[in-house]
Amino acid sequence: MAVALASALVTAVSSGMRTGQANLEARLERLLGSVDARLVQQTGAPFDDAILREMTLWPGVRTVQGRLSGSLTLIRADAGTDGEGRIRRTTAQARGVDASDDPRLKGPPLREGRPRGSRMEIVLDPLSATSLAVGVGDRVRVTRLGEPVDLTVSGISDRPMLGALQRAFVEVDRSLLAELSDRPGLLTQASIVLEPGTDIAGWCQDQASRVPEGLLLEPAEMATSGMDRQVGAARLGFLLACSIAVLAGAFIVGVGMTTSVSELGRELALLRCLGASRGQLFAGPLLAGATLSLSAAMAGVPLGLAGAAAVAWWFRQSLPLGLVPSGEGIALALGASLASGVLGSALPAWQAAATQPLAALRSRSRPPARRGPWICLLVGAALAAVEAIIVTRVQDPQRKFWMHALLGLACAHTGWFLLCVPLLRVVASAVATPTSRMLRLPPGLLRGSVARAPYRLGLTAGALMMGLSVLVTTWSHGEGMLGEIRSRIRFGDAFAMKVSGLSTAEQAALRNLPGVRQAAAVGYLPLRVGGEAGLGIQAVAPPGVICVGFEPDAFLAMNRLEWIQGTPESALPLLRDGRGALVAEQFLTARGLQVGDRIELLAPRSRASFEIVGVVRSAGLDIATQVFGIRSVYMEHAMSCVFLDLATVGRHFGAREAVLMQMELAPDPLLTDDAMADRVATAAPGAIFASGRAIRAAIDDVGRLVLGVSGAVAFAALLVASLGVGSVISAQVQGRRGELGVLRAMGAARAPVVSLILAEAGVVAITAVIAGTGLGWELAWAGRVLFADLAGLRLAAIFPIWAWLAGCGVHTLLAWAAAWPTVRGLLRQSPRELLSQPT
Amino acid sequence: MPPTEAAAACGVRLLGVRKAYRQGDRRVEALRGIDLEIQGPGFHAIMGPSGSGKSTLLHLLAGLDAADEGTIEVGGVSLGGLDDAALTLHRRRRSGVIFQGFNLLPTLTALENVTLPATLDGRTHAEAAPRAENLLRELGLADRMTHRPDALSGGEQQRVAIARALLQEPPVLLADEPTGNLDSQASDRLWRLLAEVARTRSMLVVMVTHEPLAAAHCERVHVLRDGRVAGSFHVDGLDPSQLALRLSDTLRTAV
Structure with missing residues (x-):
């Protein structure tokens, strides 16, 4: 039974992992589309869409589609309110895509309605549809600085609801999103479908010379490499767990078979009396262990599959493909069971083979040798x-x-x-x-x-x-x-994030919101590091770096920075006066830079050199950026972060906009997250609110x-x-x-x-x-x-x-x-x- | 205690006792209405062919099992009316049992085996040890007290079992084929020992045996056949061969 349950566990876990992976792949395919390659800015920043026309002329290209990422604040067009009289409002991450007839560039699968047919239509996800209480055919309004724009809901996407940290997501026409976010003629990604049979990696290499500097052409499957790494890590953990399960199964089978051999001692001795060879007695427990384990696995595998199926059914919203049995998991369960059976019965088989014929004639068994436990102690x-x-x-x-x-x-x-x-x-x-x-x-x-x-x-x-x-x-x-x-x-109690940047006016409005006790603006600016030459890891480290502009005093009051090198006391004065920079810990390994060294940062039209005054890690900021997807927008192709005073960033590189505003809230029970979201949406239209709490x-x-x-x-x-x-x-x-x-x-x-x-x-x-x-x-x-x-x-x-x-x-x-x-x-x-x- | 009272206190009486077992699908009637009274003290043998119910009778007297019907009195106490706790006390204090297979606990020393009933009765090993040591000394095991059963010969193990049965000074000592695993010399010593125990300690010793040699040491033989009492006779100087003839006669006349 134990072996059966161990097999069930291995099968259930492997099938569960396979199910999760298959469903994730399916969802990624829905999200990314099943394109062959993509073109992105190395820093993640938007780039000119003129390249789309050029790309359609490249050899092997079947279709190219431009995409732009951003965010939109939506309300009902009829200004409908919720039960408490507040206007229903949601700020959603938005993807703007060009219309395409290619089936591989179709929009997300729909739960109801139809794909967008015109520029003034929008596809909502269930989260945004629920928070706005709208359905197919209803009209929603995009609020922004300037004239609002009304859009008709053409469909609701089939997106699983995943809980508190999930952000609403909508799809609109790219040109419309570009207009609404004041980024005309820009895109953040070009999705490419190649002619059937094209070697994608080879094509990407061949076309690399056509790609303008700063852009990166890569096979689309690389976008899933992060997931592949995670799956790989999970598989490794699973294999470790399997090896422990095999050992546990072997121990249990071993104990059971040892008991059985002890009980059958007299019978075995009698068989020896009657002429049974040691080999015959050795084979008996071995075959019994193997048969027992395989029989148990036969029962355990269906049990495990049933368990995994039950879990898949329970999470059916998140797992649209349902159960995907893992063939290799089942084979592993059977193999592991067999291995545990054979391993576990090896010692009893040896004991059986060592049985002396005279043991059958003894009235009582001999007491165990005294040295046995000592040997176990030493070997163990x-x-x-x-x-x-x-x-x-x-x-x-x-x-x-x-x-x-x-x-x-x-x-x-x-x-x-x-x-x-x-x-x-x-x-x-x-x-x-x-x-x-x-x-x-x-x-x-x-x-x-x-x-x-x-x-x-x-x-x-x-x-x-x-x-x-x-x-x-x-x-x-x-x-x-x-x-x-x-x-x-x-980190702070509340965040406001706007991909297109929070203007200084919006920053001020957020700082002055009622209930906000303290606020720290954080800007993200993609830069390059000067002096690229290096050896080993330094040589392959990407030149891109994210410059995090922050207000040192307010930021440090709300966040915990781990100081790997340097101290706040020595670093802060140099940060404040714009001479110093903090670097993330990856610089230690990737570039060999440390406190006291200088780092040169390059923007398209300016450059500046700073003294490294600290090497830090900020888990809180990492998580906040992860939640907002900033990491995927900015950091995919950047190696690491450099932290500078926000004013210094403005002075040297001209970027005074913040992407993120962290706020510390007064302890007021009435200051709920919903209330705060409303205030943020009013103060900075288009900004996404997230609750740090x-x-x-x-x-x-x-x-x-x-x-x-x-x-x-x-x-x-x-x-x-x-x-x-x-x-x-x-x-x-x-x-x-x-x-x-x-x-x-x-x-x-x-x-x-x-x-x-x-x-x-x-x-x-x-x-x-x-x-x-x-x-x-x-x-x-x-x-x-x-x-x-x-x-x-x-x-x-x-x-x-x-x-x-x-x-x-x-x-x-x-x-x-x-x-x-x-x-x-x-x-x-x-x-x-x-x-x-x-x- | 006056002789008559002592006799009652160490006597056994069975009236209409029936006992059946299930052996696989088969129901075996081991005792089919036993009427038997044995007055103590003394050394009595219960004999009969295999399957006649000798051991079953002894187990019922020892309180190891319960009769299906009838009355069993040991030392004037009816076992039928005893609950589990009282029956446990009966086994602990009022009857000593000696088994064919000795039934010593292999993990305990000879001395610990002997003190076991006293320990179960609430006394510490130290309290019970002096008497147990005396008994073992009397039985010729002074130098074997700290040995475990697997280091003792069959005869020594059986003497340890006798010491254990005597520790609580029960009025009745029951022996079930006690020499079944012993050689002839050891068997003879054991029979003499049991006879001496009955005589010197004023106990009733009831021994189940199928050996006329053993029965020759007893005062009286009770014969069982097919779960009933076939008859009884005094040994009174009968030699083993005469005893065997008498036994055959008793069995034959009972047919």
């Missing part, structure tokens, strides 16, 4: 140390990760699995005396019964530890990450969700392990029926006998808790080191005490629950029936 400790050695001694992070994944994990798990054998004896010795006193039983009874079956019980504890170790590792990392994010993220809450929610999911997976692992060891505990109790019968015959009441069995299960559970905590903490530590090495993320060593306590409780309860059916059966038997079994 050595294996557990392998992971520690890899993590502390291997210097190269990549090599360290792969050694950890391929060798360290397996060694750590196997090591702690073996350590459970000596650990069990220690635990039994520690709890035997108080437990026996309480139950009025000889202390030797509990200690002795554990000592008689050190491998069976110890390895059972080893199988049971897996769930707790997963729980400790994932919760430790999860809480560490959440703590890290919480500590790093500090909601972003923080959403981050917390996501963190809790991640912890919840990882906790659920860990508890599922606990359950799987418990189901697996249930049969072993049951067999252990059944095997001691005669002994329990003697106790009853000597006058032991039912209660202490039951308590004795539960105490034994408790000893197994305690051992599993200790080992699971040890393994989990070792892996959590290894994970922290790897996070620091690979991602520069320094997680705090947080021991998840509450999750751990819950895990311990579940562990013990499940161990008892596993023993209980057998105990209940024993309770129904008379001492005479119990005595019919040998002691």
Whole structure:
């Protein structure tokens, strides 16, 4: 059953990932269109649309479509209000596209209505349609400085509703958006469809000479490379999880088969007496393990698919393609099950082959060798140390990760699995005396019964530890990450963003809004870095850089900057007087620049040099820009950020507009996000409002969700392990029926006998808790080191005490629950029936 | 205690006792209405062919199982009226059992095995140990007290089992084929030991056996056949072969 559930888990996770990936690809295709290549400005800025006409003449080009990104503030044309009398209003990200007959350049799939047929029509997404309470055929009004423009809703796109952080999204004609956002003749992307059979990458290379300086021609699939990397990372995690599942399955099968071989010891010896060869006895458990595991996988795979299908159905709004089964996941589940069966039955098979014929004639089994637990201690400790050695001694992070994944994990798990054998004896010795006193039983009874079956019980504890170790590792990392994010993220309570820029008048209007206690304007200006020459990584680092103009004092009051080099005290005076610049930490690795060096920034018509006065990281700003999509607009082709005083940016490069305004709000319960959104829309028409408070809450929610999911997976692992060891505990109790019968015959009441069995299960559970905590903490530590090495993320060593306590409780309860059916059966038997079994 | 009261206190009485078992799909009637009274103290044997119900009878007397019908009294106490707790106390204090397979707990030492009933009765090992040590010494196991069962011979294990059965000084000692796993010398020593125990401790010792050699050490033999009492006779100087003939006669006349 445990192997079946492990297979189900592997199948469900792999199919879930495949489903998610397929649906994401489908959504990306809808969003980006299934074009072959695209032309964009390296800095992400808009460029002249005259190139569209040229491109249609390039060889191999079938169709070219211009696109422009921006934002629009919409209200109902009839000025309809909501239930509280406020005008219904939404500020949506807008995509302006040229009309095209090419089916590959069609608009988004529609939930209702039809594609736009004229310049004065708009396609809304469900979010904007809901917030405006409009449908197909209704009219919406674009508010702006100047005459408003009314548009007819031709259709509602089929876009899933994804929650609080989702921005409304609309599609209009490009020329209309260009007019509304005062960017005539500009586009942010040219989407290209090539003649069928064209080698896209080769075509892009061939046409590179035709592309004006500053523009980038690339295959469209590169746009999804970020997603591919994420999918790759998820697959890597999945493979690690699979390897742990295989180990867990192998442990469980191993324990079960060892028990079975122990129980069949006399029969096996009898077979040897009758002429069975060692090979025949070896093959028996091996074939049984393989057959058992494959049968279990046969049951587990459909179960996993059903689980994934249920999840896909539940999230059907976000997953329009529904369940996409993963062939390789199913194959992996079957293979992993087979591997766990064969691995797990190898030791029992060897034990079976080692059976002596005379064992059949012995009245009782021989006690286990005393040196066995010592050997387990030495080998287990050595294996557990392998992971520690890899993590502390291997210097190269990549090599360290792969050694950890391929060798360290397996060694750590196997090591702690073996350590459970000596650990069990220690635990039994520690709890035997108080437990026996309480139950009025000889202390030797509990200690002795554990000592008689050190491998069976110890390895059972080893199988049971897996769930707790997963729980400790994932919760430790999860809480560490959440703590890290919480500590790093500090930003304003409200944001206003306008891609086309907030004018100084709009900035002033926002600063003076009622309820705004403090505001900091942030501008983004694409620049180039002077002095490109370099070697290695420096040579391939893109020359583009995003200049973040900010007001140092107000910005630092609202945001937390992490100072990797330099200090605020030394940096701020130089920033204020325009001589200094802060750089993002990527400069350290990509360009080798650091505090004290000079950096030259180039604009088309000006250049200026600054002293680097600090190397910083701003998680809060990262998240805010991510939420607004600024990162994708500006930073896709830029390497990193340079932070300058906003006034300095204006003085040197002429850009005084801010893209983003951060605001700190007065603690007023009436100052809701909706009210603030209204005020922002009035003060700066076209600006998108986002609530920093909601972003923080959403981050917390996501963190809790991640912890919840990882906790659920860990508890599922606990359950799987418990189901697996249930049969072993049951067999252990059944095997001691005669002994329990003697106790009853000597006058032991039912209660202490039951308590004795539960105490034994408790000893197994305690051992599993200790080992699971040890393994989990070792892996959590290894994970922290790897996070620091690979991602520069320094997680705090947080021991998840509450999750751990819950895990311990579940562990013990499940161990008892596993023993209980057998105990209940024993309770129904008379001492005479119990005595019919040998002691 | 006057002899008659002592006899009642250590006597056993069965009246119309029936007991059936389920063996797979088959229902086996092990006892089909046993009427038997044995007055203690003394050393009595219960004999009969295989499947005659000897061991079942002994298990019922020991309180290891419950009769389907009839009355069982041990030491003047009716077992039929006892609940589980009282029956547990009966096993703990009022009857000692010796099994063919010894049934020592393999994880405990000889001394711990002997003190087990006292420990179960609420006394500590230290409290029970002196008496247990004396018993083991009396039974010739002074140097084997700290050994576990797997380090003892069959005869030694059975003597440990006897010491365990005697620790609580029960009025009745029940032995189920106690020499089934012993060689002839050890068996002979054990029979003599049981006879001595019955004599010196004023106990009723009831031994299930199918060996005339064993029964020759007893005072009286009760014969079972097909779940009923076929008859009883005094041993009174019968040698084993005479006893075997007498046993055959009893079984034959009961047909």
